[in-house]
Amino acid sequence: MVNCNNLANNRLPTVLNSWAQQAPRDLQTEDKLQYNFFPVTSGSIQFRVRAPNDAHIALTTGPQESDPMYEIFIGGWGNTKSVIRRNRTKPDKVEIETPNVLNGGEFRGFWVRWDGGVVSAGRENEALPFISWQDPDPFPVSFIGFCTGWGASGTWKVEDGQEFSTPDKIEYLFRPVMNGMLELEFRGPHDCHVCLTRAPADVDPVYEIMIGGWQNTQSVIRHNRAKPDKVTAPTPGIADPNEFKKFLIQWNNGRLLVRDGATGQTFMEWTDPAPFPVTHFGVRTGWGARGQWRIKHFWRSPTDPQPLGPSAPPAALYAAPPGYPNAQPSGYPGVPPPGYPRAPPGNAVWVDSSNGQVPPGANPAGRDVSGEELFIARAQHEGAMLPGKLARSHGMAYVPWGGQEHGKPQYQVLVGGSNRWVPTSGANLPPGALPAGESEDGEPLYVGRVNHEGSLTIGKVQQSHGVCYIPYGGQELGFQEYELLMS
Structure with a gap:
């Protein structure tokens, strides 16, 4: 367990570097409005929390409670509503009714992501957020904090890690997925295997994408582990034991596309006539191969350069649904950098x-x-x-x-x-x-x-x-x- 005094003692826990350990970070938060902070390396995080009310998440630039800061309060006001707040000031940016969203007797899963100034939170296995807000003046997020309060103590299980390894073992490592695409980088001699499922387990229905199988000579798409394979493509030398190779996997209404991440070229495609909703992905290596992986869901890392944006917001063309960012610019405020293509008014x-x-x-x-x-x-x-x-x-x-x-x-x-x-x-x-x-x-x-x-x-x-x-x-x-x- 993580000691809740870490913040006061100014000692930050070490970031987990391997998903292969399959160990989420556990922590306890007392009935005390004091955040426990951890570094983050991507634009999203998944966690599970057991608390009767008031699960608070903070996104900051440093390992302390200081401005600028986003706060997401889940199950506040007696477990009746959730809000997003900036810099600890009112009025709240977004307020959504979420009765009984938390439970003091069981873990409830959630995700939080931040992308281009859009801060949102959703439930585990649900792709759409239940609360979201776009900041017109965003800042880079480097740390995340957790706390409970207002009569609530909490137990948290927080997943971490972006780069991980898979042993020479025919066993998938599963994680939730929140949209219709994975971007992955794989370094290994052969047999880069990815599966898409509707549960965190190797059970039917399942799509399997095997890249560089048969000693790095061909790739296939398989459904429910059954033969014949739905697609077979010759791909000699597609994997490399000395270099990360990027691949894109996309799914939409049963249509699967597998692309070369460097060129964007599709080298496998198949449409399932009876598709199922994909909520998890798994990765593995085997048949004499070990692999190293980097996987992301297209949310900007805090280390990426922050683009600048228009000096005036664009007009909204439609009414956004409740909890979604209202008519806000999609970029960042300020003046476009030198050399950026600028359109004169009307052009x-x-x-x-x-x-x-x-x-x-x-x-x-x-x-x-x-x-x-x-x-x-x-x-x-x-x-x-x-x-x-x-x-x-x-x-x-x-x-x-x-x-x-x-x-x-x-x-x-x-x-x-x-x-x-x-x-x-x-x-x-x-x-x-x-x-x-x-x-x-x-x-x-x-x-x-x-x-x-x-x-x-x-x-x-x-x-x-x-x-x-x-x-x-x-x-x-x-x-x-x-x-x-x-x-």
Whole structure:
């Protein structure tokens, strides 16, 4: 157990460096509003807490309770509501009713993440936050603190560690996953195995992705450990015992994509006709191989450079759902750095980006069914430059082509512009529509958006086809009625 006097004695516990130990950090917090602080190395953390009320989490720049600071109070006010507070001041930034969210007799699991100034918290195995707020003046987070109070003592189990090893043993190490993509780096001679499950165990249903199997000669996708394999791809030399190799694994409505992290090229793809919700991933090596891993979920590390953002916030295009950041800029306040593409008022520029990053000044132009903001993006595919949508939490942009939705970790984002949308239909393009790309045949493509199944989804308008195509649920869907983006 961690001694609660560590803070007073100014002695910080050592960060765990290996998930292979499978030992979460345990700590006790007394009925005393005093935080226990620990260093963090990523933009998210999972924990479980047993307390009757008032589980408090602090995010800070240093190992002490000082400004700037975010506080997330879970189960406060007699276990009736939760809030986010900045710098210990009122009014609270967000307040959400959460009756009985905590329990003094059992552990309840939660996650907290911070990304681009967005601070949010959610329940274990749930991808969407129950509370979230976007700070217009964010700061880098380097430490996290835990405490209880107001009549509550608590027991916590906190997971740590970003880099870990797997032994030569056919046994998965499991962790929760909170979105539809993993970015992993693997160093080992062969047999990089990843599974996706709906429980922290090797039970059906399960997807298995085996990279560099059969002595580093081929890779496969397997379902429920059954043969024949769903996909087999020759991949000689794909793993390396001396160098970390990056891979991206994406899943969406049963569609699995496995990509080379350096080039973005898809080398395996399969769609499950009967998909299941993925809540956990597992990793392992075996068959004579040991491996070292780095895995992240696309949340910015505190050590990453903090980008600057627009000097004025963009206009909101829709009402955000309760608990989600309201009309706030997605970047950081201030003046863009020298050399950053700046759009004069009314003009638009396309800015290169990747892996879910949103450049300063990009305006939200749609929303996913979850309520997450979508941005206007475009990417190259099959000789075309295709407009589409960027979902930051997925770590990529999506473009429609050939009847399918295609994920792109490398893309361009629209910054600036008029943000004016005009309802239209078919091939009727009003004068002043913003050209945003071209088909593989050289036909100009424009930006459109469509309300579909609770989403406001961005896609491409191809005049010769008389429709707006959107990427949605793994498919390319066409609509004759749509909104068109004007220049």
